[in-house]
Amino acid sequence: MSSGNSGALVGIKVVDASRVLAGPFAGQVLGDHGADVIKIESPEGDECRGFGPPFVNGSSAYFNAVNRNKRSVVLDLGKEGERERLFAMLEEADVLLENFKLSTLQAWGIPSATWFTERFPKLIHCRITGFGDDGPYGGLPGYDAAVQAMAGLLSINGDAGGEPVRMGVPVVDLTTGMNAAMAVLLALQARHRTGRGQMADVSLYDSAVSVAHPFLTNYLHSGKVPGPTGNKHANIVPYNVYRTKTVPLFIAVANDRLFAKLCAALRVEALTADSRFASNRARVENRDALEVELMQAFALVDGEELGERLLVTGVPAAPILDIKAVAESEHARYRQMVVNRPDYIGPGVPIKLSATPASIRRAPPAIGDFLPTSDTSVFDGEQ
Incomplete structure (x- = not known):
């Protein structure tokens, strides 16, 4: 894996104002492929820094696995002056990732999610929510396990005839992060043609329903309600x-x-x-x-x-x-999916491009590790 920055997204400037998992994972995908990613954190920091043990250099391994290739800037967005600093960054940025509650935005004087692209017409604004901002569940907070339950995923996971079981991997958050990164790339491509940015509305609920395959489509065509199948497949034998x-x-x-x-x-x-x-x-x-x-x-x-x-x-x-066997697998190491360097230990990059390879250039940031001066662009630092 390349240690320099020759990635496909070199020159793309990203403000990652999201927290916990889906948004940060999307920001890391963009950073791995060359984007300059500034992570905005509250003075307390992203709470998943505390999702441990294990902890490495003061942050959890959980946090480190989704926040490499970023720099951290601390802003107290409850203060108007700090919000103005964020807006100044957005004047330069290509992409904003955020998962604020709509009520939080409104408390800041931002009337709706469309405000960002109205004020910054070239901005790609990727908004990540639990269920979207409107509709019967609109505005409700989204948590991976709860959305697994509400999207039917728990009902089809587990042993046949047994109790529903949460999928051990946070599949909803991770799928949402992938969809968010894909949405950003699609919107950037559209901007090449139109010259304008747009908002990408990506929700945990939509992402979860989209991966209920083949159980959802089977029900829609048969009317039969599926249940847990254990390790068996609903449509393939053996x-x-x-x-x-x-x-x-x-x-x-x-x-x-x-x-x-x-x-x-x-x-x-x-x-x-x-x-x-x-x-x-x-x-x-x-x-x-x-x-x-x-x-x-x-x-x-x-x-x-x-x-x-x-x-x-x-x-x-x-x-x-x-997992121990996977971590020690010769093939995982050959494919560079297990990275063990003095500055970074964690999973590798799954998307391998031949001409513009991904790279791990920066270890996950310490909180507020980047302190731009008032007369310097936040994006002027080395990536």
């Missing part, structure tokens, strides 16, 4: 965790060709000739009968050896690794 003599294997077989390869490896070729299992549609309809046959076959084999053999032949088969 797709499950199977116990072997050694280790459990996750198997995901999406077509008839792969099913035939799996059966050959398990020495149960007769299953492919059974009309009940001849197609994915038939296998879904006869799921229970097929699962009995496969579980018996898997119980007789060495999972480690079979898993490697299946992967070589193109059959999706994976051992279930814990």
Whole structure:
């Protein structure tokens, strides 16, 4: 990974006035790819600095994982003079990321979210909310787990017949952050044509509903309310965790060709000739009968050896690794997805561009680490 700044977004100036996870994650994506990102923090700092342990140099590992490639400027936005400093930054900025409550903006004398692009016509204003500013849930605060529940994600996660389970990864916040970064890039592209900025309205709720796939579309077309399926897939069979003599294997077989390869490896070729299992549609309809046959076959084999053999032949088969194994994985290190440097330890950059590579140029900032002078642009510092 490049240590210099030759990223695709060099020259783009971002004011990241968001906090906690979705907005900061979006700001980090932009910063990784070359944007100059100034993080605005209250005097108390972004509260996720305290989301630990573990802590590194006074901030949580949680905070550090979504705030690299930024500089921190402290502003008490409850004070008019400090807000004017923010507005001065926006005169120069290309992008504003924020997740303020609408009532907070109004208390500052900002009547609506559209005010920013009205005052700063070239600004890309990415507004991140829980549920949007209007509608039946408009203005409600958004929290990952609560939105998982209200968007149906908890209802389809967990063991079949069991209680709903929160997805362990904050998938709503992270998906919203990705959508926010994508929205910024789309709006920047549109500005090339129109010369004008625009507001991007990105909510946790919309992001969560959008990833309820395939359960939402299945319901819309069938009227059948789905429930938790455990490790099974609603539309694909076999797709499950199977116990072997050694280790459990996750198997995901999406077509008839792969099913035939799996059966050959398990020495149960007769299953492919059974009309009940001849197609994915038939296998879904006869799921229970097929699962009995496969579980018996898997119980007789060495999972480690079979898993490697299946992967070589193109059959999706994976051992279930814990986070320690992933962190120590040779492939994760080869792909630079685990970074361990004197100035930064954390996850790597997943988007790898050949001509304009991403880079980790700055460690996550200490609170207020950047103190621009009154006669200097906040964006004049080194990135």
